[in-house]
Amino acid sequence: MSKTDKKLVIFSDIDVEKALKSALQKSRPDLINEVRDSGLKGRGGAGFPTAVKWNLAAAAQGDRKFVICNADEGEPGTFKDRLLLTDYADQLVAGMVLAGYAVGAKEGIIYLRAEYAYIRKDLEATLEKMRGKKLLGKKIAGKDNFEFDVHIHMGSGAYICGEETALIESLEGHRGEPRNRPPFPVTVGYLGCPTSVNNVETFITVLHIVEKGAKWFKSYGTEKSTGTKLFSVSGDCDKPGVYELPMGISIKKLLETVGGEDAKAVQVGGASGTCVPRKDFDRVIAYEDVSTGGSIIVFGPFRDMLEVAVNFMEFFCDESCGQCTPCRLGTETLLEGLDMLDEGKCSLKYLRELCSLGETMQVSSKCGLGQSAPNAFLSIVENFKSEIFDSRCTCR
């Protein structure tokens, strides 16, 4: 596991107990305002401003509120949350306590994906340790009117449950099918109560921001994408692993850092992200340019990009929940199209139709899965069309 040498934000040193206790001395609005001033956006991938989410959940009416940690990290090529859950669990729980304090929730839930069941035991031990230190439970840090505890709920193997409303459906004992929004979970969430669902990395980042200040956090990154981000780097590079890098880093610079300079393309954002070809390596990784929840997959010069597209599309066919038509049938049709391309039997006219279908899926699918399922297909076809046609010529 390689990490960046410099400990910037998330990997910077912190005394968790001290940070949590001093943060709880702030008023709730002050705490949320600090997060707002930092410009932090959700680190799971969607990039919704964390402070706005917390403010909405705090303002929502309800006797019972929930804070949920989305630890259903399933995006292909993403594994930074696994590292955080393993090595920084105390910071995660402290971040959840802060969220509970900010929105007025007493109950926290970690939705841990089934594939990470081996982490559960240590995670339970961390929770128990924090209960022992009175950092969880009643009267946290001596505050009479503040209680908060966390329990773990195991997933059962479904990528779609990383979508927050599908996650809530799953918690409630249903099929993990996304809900219509609005209402958003901040007003009608788990068991109908106001609920804030945040990513593992978001909770940890908040702890550092509140301890060290919004200004310090904003000294990293760009104006619209503040701070640093964890990147899970895999594929054809010398040093795969988890890296903490400032937002706004160019793809070229990132590739130099991980030893992947000869890449012909980089998949930014996992299967639901975009495939960026070599000519565009000057583009930067930020919410305003190429956005990612952290997944960076490097493709070396010898990779067959059509095979990559097929792998991603098989993934979506398997993981589509099947609830809405554009996604359920669109993913299957795009995969068939890729098979036709592979056999050298796809006309350009049909390929254009497939691209048009992909664009329809982007606007008509119900949730983020279906809306982003065609992204890899579209970007790979657009950038590697000649490679695909040349390598699959049947006129021998």
Added chain:
Amino acid sequence: MLASERDQLKAEIFKMAKKHDQHRSGLIPVLQHVQNVSRHISPEAMQDIAEAFKIHPVEVQGVVSFYSFLSTEKKGKFIVRLCRTISCDMAGKEAVANQLENELGIEFGETTDDGMFTLEFTNCLGMCDQGPAMLVNEDIHTKVTPETVADIIDNYRNRFGAHVTQGEHA
């Protein structure tokens, strides 16, 4: 399933459901428990679970069919799940898959005759920097090669004997 086994499982189901106040949010934890102890969720178990939560059995079946870690077909004591997603694929998953089939004498999606191993593909395991990766029940194995596959399999075959249920050794 023997009648007494069913009764015993039913008692466990009702006990767990009660712990969750028969609330639907307890359904998946109960399903996970049944999957663990009986290696599948039988139609009879689904009926018992439905009764415990006061919902229609088809509701239970709908949930079981949705999640890839729940199954109506009986699985082996050890479920080998090899990651097929892109990074593991590029790291040589195909050769590992081939060797797993050779070692176990079954194809993906099948269970060995002795009920010891089920072989499956799974989507991203979050070990993309250390692929090819596979899960055996709850244990993660990384940087698996065709040469190490046999040792990993043998280890499970020898170490745990034939009477261990899924999850117990974790």
